[in-house]
Amino acid sequence: MAKHLDLEEQEQLAELRHFWNEWGNLITWILIVVFGAIAAWNGWNYWQRTQAAQASALYDEVERAAIAGDTARVERAFADIKDKFARTAYAQQAGLLAAKVMADKGNTDGVKAALGWVAEKSSDEGYQAVARLRLAAIAVEAKAYDEALKQLAGGFPKDFESLAADRRGDVYSLQGKKAEAKDEYLKAYKGIDERSDYRRIIEVKLAALGVDTQSIAPAPAGAASGVAKS
Incomplete structure (x- = not known):
């Protein structure tokens, strides 16, 4: 009986070796691809969370500077978030906030630059629309009606x-x-x-x-x- 079981085990081992010789490389590569994709996805999510956290911190800086009425600090913080995290919603929100602060201080060129960046670079249609409407309002105030219609x-x-x-x-x-x-x-x-x-x-x-x-x-x-x- 023991010998019979040994023969069966040997046959199973032989079949397993044959299967692995036939398909082992393919299975290995499939596993590498699957686990690599999982690792890449987890890495991407981690990178996204890190980007969002850092962008949020910079947006807070823009907000604090805006509350303080410190235009120079607003411009510096906005430049930082724009350069480092341009694709985040925080950067686009910072652009609209920076434009408002500069408008309050009468810095029309700065307002147009900030709004123009949001209108051109934002991936959110809502932020783009707000920026375009505000740019149109600025053009109307300057009696640049053709420019206003272009924005609209x-x-x-x-x-x-x-x-x-x-x-x-x-x-x-x-x-x-x-x-x-x-x-x-x-x-x-x-x-x-x-x-x-x-x-x-x-x-x-x-x-x-x-x-x-x-x-x-x-x-x-x-x-x-x-x-x-x-």
Whole structure:
């Protein structure tokens, strides 16, 4: 019986050796690839967490400098986070915050540079939209209406479409282009929920152009109940 079991074991070992000779290298490489991918994924996640933590610390520095009203410190901290962590949301938030601080201090060139960077480099459409709307407002203040319309051209995220249309209406109105202004105000009006306070503002603008808003079809179902902050 023992000899019989020994023969069976030898046969199994022989089959196992044959299998390994046939498939061993392939199995080894598959395991290397699988465990390598797992290690790479874990490494990527660790790198992402590290980047986020470091970017958060720099954003806190921008925020503290902003509260203190220290423009020079804001610019330095923003430059650091932009250079080292440009792809993070913290960098894009820092750009918007830096622009606000510099606007309060009357540094128009600094504002335009910060907003321009966010508008061009941000991977978030919302941040891009806010930056473009603010750049358009700066251009309007400078009476650079063509530049304002350039910032307001192209697509905007759905939450910003009505606000962009309203701003385009303002630009056309300032240019004396009443027909174009009316068209843009109507787009804005129709895209906003009728319960929104912002809609009342657009009603006033339309009334100034001789439009009776009572005759306008109600906003479609699912329209934004408000307007994203710009």
